Amino acid sequence: MGVSCSKHSIRVDPMTTYATLEDIENCMDNGWTDGLPVIPPYGSLVDAMLEAMGWQGSDSVGEIPDQNIVVRAEKAAATAVMAGCKTEYGPLLRALTEGLLDPKLNLSGVEVTTGGAAVLVIVSGPVVEQLGFEHETNALGANCRANATVGRFAQMMRYFCGRGGGVLQSHGTIGHPGRLSFCIAEHPKTEWGAYHTQYGLPETASAISLMSTEGPNSVNNHYGDTGTHILDTIGDALCHAGQTAWYYRSGGFVVVIPPDHMALVAKDFSREQALEYIYKNARRQTDELAELGRIAKNPIEFAEVAPGELRSPLKSREQLTFIECGSSGGRFSAIIPRWVGSTHAVCKEIKSV
Numbered sequence: 001m002g003v004s005c006s007k008h009s010i011r012v013d014p015m016t017t018y019a020t021l022e023d024i025e026n027c028m029d030n031g032w033t034d035g036l037p038v039i040p041p042y043g044s045l046v047d048a049m050l051e052a053m054g055w056q057g058s059d060s061v062g063e064i065p066d067q068n069i070v071v072r073a074e075k076a077a078a079t080a081v082m083a084g085c086k087t088e089y090g091p092l093l094r095a096l097t098e099g100l101l102d103p104k105l106n107l108s109g110v111e112v113t114t115g116g117a118a119v120l121v122i123v124s125g126p127v128v129e130q131l132g133f134e135h136e137t138n139a140l141g142a143n144c145r146a147n148a149t150v151g152r153f154a155q156m157m158r159y160f161c162g163r164g165g166g167v168l169q170s171h172g173t174i175g176h177p178g179r180l181s182f183c184i185a186e187h188p189k190t191e192w193g194a195y196h197t198q199y200g201l202p203e204t205a206s207a208i209s210l211m212s213t214e215g216p217n218s219v220n221n222h223y224g225d226t227g228t229h230i231l232d233t234i235g236d237a238l239c240h241a242g243q244t245a246w247y248y249r250s251g252g253f254v255v256v257i258p259p260d261h262m263a264l265v266a267k268d269f270s271r272e273q274a275l276e277y278i279y280k281n282a283r284r285q286t287d288e289l290a291e292l293g294r295i296a297k298n299p300i301e302f303a304e305v306a307p308g309e310l311r312s313p314l315k316s317r318e319q320l321t322f323i324e325c326g327s328s329g330g331r332f333s334a335i336i337p338r339w340v341g342s343t344h345a346v347c348k349e350i351k352s353v
Helices: 014-029 043-053 073-083 087-100 107-112 145-161 195-199 227-238 259-268 271-281 286-292
Strands: 003-005 008-010 060-064 069-072 118-124 183-185 207-213 217-220 252-256 320-323 332-338 346-349
Touching: 043 073, 043 087, 060 073, 060 087, 069 073, 073 087, 073 145, 087 118, 087 145, 087 207, 087 346, 107 118, 107 145, 118 145, 118 195, 145 183, 195 207, 195 320, 195 346, 207 252, 207 332, 217 227, 227 259, 227 271, 227 332, 259 332, 271 320
Parallel strands: 118 183, 252 320
Antiparallel strands: 003 008, 060 069, 118 207, 207 346, 217 332, 252 332
């Protein structure tokens, strides 16, 4: 008997179903999961994914030196299969794997911090349309296979590789839902140029950008009618008392601007001007933060605390980037705070394999 699913009817062979379900349960029992059911990494599927990624199974694709972990291509390909990725994603997954294992990302730190961070994957350039990423409706949590499985692959790699082979444990105090999947894609056509141009890649490239982040904070302004109104609202959101950034200031922020807010901002500001405006104006009294307990009584030199002065949540302008995605029809933006324990973002061009 068929099971109704939207407009389609799913019919499967019962014997295949029982065997596959048993394999799925075996994966769960062996810890090959992020908590959700996975596609069993059958050899034929892993081989096809390896070919798509341009690797041999025994190839070393990266390492985590502090944990004495060497990651083989076979493990990355098997993880991509389990996450539900298509082989068409192969070149993107190769770049993503290399980015995840870049020491600058500090993958083990992301996994074990009490901050409960996740790896944010940003996809930009022609690949967004080529692979069918959702970049409009619910762009930060799209019900789309490309977004969901690529984001899931990154989190599964973090989970499998970041714990030192199971020696280390996760310690996130609360975490956030992005630890299951957190992949957002930029509009193919933007007002300010592709996201990856902020990291020096050419406009025409396809790229993935990686950073460890907290969950997104919504920024609502339905009645402001100038770009300054919108940027001031975004800047105020950067400066609420609970922002993790106030003491160390070593993370940064991704500012997400959908079309309705962008229509106002782009009239008055270039990307560089918007960055400069927020950097100069998004500040809070240092003494007030200290009184609230947001700054240590005896601050370390790295924190650069100046009593009596206004304090920015950013140590430098380079810690603030902008992405254009989301749908029209609502005057919302968002900020995504980066984890203060990882001072670097990693941006890699996606190349054919």
